[in-house]
Amino acid sequence: MCGIIGATGPGRVTEILLDGLARLEYRGYDSAGLVLQAEGELWRARAATGTRSLEDLRKVVEGAVDAARSGTGIGHTRWATHGHPTEANAHPIMDCSGRVAVVHNGIIENWRELSARLAADGHVRTSDTDTEVFAHLIEEELASGLSLADAVRSTLREVRGAFALAVVCAGEPGTIVGARRVSPLVVGMADGDGDGDEAITGEALLASDIPALLGRTRRLWTLEDDQVVELRPGSIRVTTLAGKEVEPSVLNVEWDLEAAEKGGYPDFMGKEIHEQPRALADTLLGRMLPEGTFALDELRISNEHLSQVNKVFIVACGSSYHAGLVAKYAIEHWARLPTEIDIASEFRYRDPVLDDRTLVIGVSQSGETIDTLQAMREARQWSAKVLVISNVVDSSMAREADGVLYTRAGPEVGVASTKTHLAQIVALEVLALHLAQLRGFLSAADARMIFDNLEGLPDLVEKALAREDDVSAVARRFMKARDFFYLGRHVGYPVALEGALKLKEIAYLRAEGYPAGELKHGPIALIEPGAVVVGVATRTRLWEKMMGNIAEVRSRGATVVLVANDSDHDTADQADEVLWVPRTDPLLAPVVDVVPLQLFAYHLARAHGYDVDRPRNLAKTVTVE
């Protein structure tokens, strides 16, 4: 998730670009850059200094007086997905001639085959980004005599994936062309300070998100998929891919700036819970090739070596540990590989038995958690191959590991993980399917079928999110409750653990997650009237046993809340409250079943008036042992 912006017009365009990028930094801060049109040339500045990138970029731009007077430019703040966070991979990305510049947010699915074709036609790449194919494809179309807008339209017919992009070229002064498919893009006409009561000042604007433009205008429109916008000073023209002119949809924005950065949600956690369908779709995008095998470019460990692996260890902390626990079930089921999972801070001190045929998988959204990092370093000393599942490109773990698989959930601000947890589960399940295929336990057809179910998860999560009000109403009925037991069996157990963790993290309530079958061996002694049991009772082959465990706690007076599959009234009849979820393949169900438990904790915490983004005593990334 990157941030793009563009502005053309009489005013201080450079200022509009830099201020707008500052308001888009929550979308990514690996690098920042902009291109300004000046005297028929394109002037580019980029900085790839992590969180200081925008500050360093501002210094360069403000030092370049002539360029700073330009009336047309595009800018970008990056959250790396393809290519390390280096200056060479920082946007804007240019073509061979340096006369076309592109900024892009999204992922191009077929960039490999397009790159190969462009290289065969003599184009020379200067970056590792998928974005670069746009610059060279547009370069070719311009060379064939098309206008910039027509060149972009023609290019979009070749490209598959998700994108919002903006393009300038030296040959069309004052013109910015933008387009979108899936990734958001808003356009606007500046009117001074954006309070909407003044006349327009003539700067035509575009950006990935409303916050970037809110300081400049409230005259905003949003583009639909496969629409192309042409910005010129004082004018905005929107067309379809076929070139037919259309009226863009008006955006009435009541939000103030802070609310806009939270997408209109009261906090980042609420926003990130609702970004989960997008995080899943982006994490899965381009992962399966037409022939039914997996494209895991950044894996860096050969298929030969992976097919020789005879044991897997998963090490992680917090919510990442719970995602790892789901993966243990998936790897053993699909790839028939013995898999152990460990809390990272325990792993290195228990003398694990590893060798060069062991694969150790570290799971960490930040890629910086010291317990997991140290556990991975320990594993390497025992010559095990180490792979990390991380959400941050070039994090310490990604740099040190033998291989990496990136989730693409975008930056997560809320301390309690939500969207990265779901993205980790699907990334780990793709890895499990890949291992199963390499070990000959899974045909391309079966892999395709399971992958189709994975690709169906964003819609199912969307459905679960649509029941937020019902979940919130249930949660508020537990304002007085103090003790919660979360129960699950098989992959429902890590879901129970994650649900309990969320309640502890943000609502400060005592909550324990247990394998439901274990309760009768001790913890059931704590069950009495007033105790709340939250059970993950979706349909798996252990449903009957799970319902047996629920009967045990009901008979001792517990209040029972059950996560149940839609219209499964047999389950609902055994519950005091039901959290409904759509049904899916049992090994994929944790991605859907955990959503109402996130919402339950979220709404109970908010009802208690707690700050869910910055819960007490916690940190987003713990870099001390």
Ligand code: BG6
């Ligand atoms: C904790 C966070 O500090 O670390 C949790 O509050 C997170 O949300 C855990 O799950 C592990 O972090 P990471 O970055 O290694 O996944």
